[in-house]
Amino acid sequence: MKKLVVLLIIAVATWGGYRHFTGTSAPAAAPMAANASSARPATRVVKPAPTSAYTCDGRTHCSQMRSCEEATYFIQHCPNTKMDGNGDGVPCERQWCG
Numbered sequence: 001m002k003k004l005v006v007l008l009i010i011a012v013a014t015w016g017g018y019r020h021f022t023g024t025s026a027p028a029a030a031p032m033a034a035n036a037s038s039a040r041p042a043t044r045v046v047k048p049a050p051t052s053a054y055t056c057d058g059r060t061h062c063s064q065m066r067s068c069e070e071a072t073y074f075i076q077h078c079p080n081t082k083m084d085g086n087g088d089g090v091p092c093e094r095q096w097c098g
Helices: 002-022 068-077
Strands: none
Touching: none
16 A cells, blocks of 8 residues: 555656646636627738839939939939038038038
């Protein structure tokens, strides 16, 4: 009888240790929405990219621009522009954006 009690204690301890270290205890119930029909999946609204009136057409100098807005577009989107002499991000400070 003593052997059976000792074996039962070892079995319970082993089972408890297994549950503790493997994390396989009963999972907690997930909270449910009050009204399942009102819970809709999130939808993502994709806005189209704004179209620009300007294109990179090879112009690089302030004398080739018609406005500060156009010069700003060119230094932000086009390569090899020569419109920001002091490197502060403001193009054509003497002609358009000053």
